[in-house]
Amino acid sequence: MKTLENRVIAVTGGAGGIARGIAQAVLEAGGRVGLIDLDLAKADQAAVAQDAGDRVAAFAADVTEPAGLEVAFAALVKRMGRLDGLVNNAGIVRLGPADETSPAGLDLELAINVKGVLLASQIAARHFSGKGAIVNIASNAGKVGYRNMAGYNASKAAVISLTRSLSMEWVDKGINVNAVCPGGVATDMLKNVADFLGPRLGQDSGELLKTMVPQQLGRHIQPVEVGRVVAFLLSDAAEIIRGQSINVDGGDTPY
16 A cells, blocks of 8 residues: 655664665655665665665765754755655664763763654654654663663653654644654664673573564564554554554563
């Protein structure tokens, strides 16, 4: 079903694994995609990999810098003609015990994972062609929390709360705001977690990664599976879903 026919969706952190799945799903639904990333070369590679011609393009921006984001969104609208939706996917995780978390490390996680969501949302909202939709990529870590991720847990909890705030405040603008909370997705980020934990647990990182799957599902979630939920939330069919943070973690998080 072409639920996003002729719509243009911006995706921050556009070179990442989940972003590629989101782009694939948006394209499947008939939309077009602007991938925004700090690393333009990698974003270009991600765009080319979609094999969708001019329906996908890459733009450079740091989500913590408003001026650069303004330039990127303006360039996206000029090139693609309009903007109808935003997926706030840019994010980082810094691993380590809570008592070793540095102020600088925490500042960086909050700047990218939270400040970046608000800044991109503010700018995108000014460029929307009429009604718009925003989907924030939170995490089940924002609901249940995990060891060695104190800053990440806190940042994703903040994204969940910010999603509720934007949904309530922007309804009069015709903007619907929701979030998804992935877990166990086959991405480089999950592999990095396994590489960090493996030596500390006395386990082979590759074997540990194989176990980092949703219990009910028994396998890793693929990025495009998250993307298809995101694409639905960007569509008119999701109008009655507002301010929600929906688990896409194979049943691991019960609330």
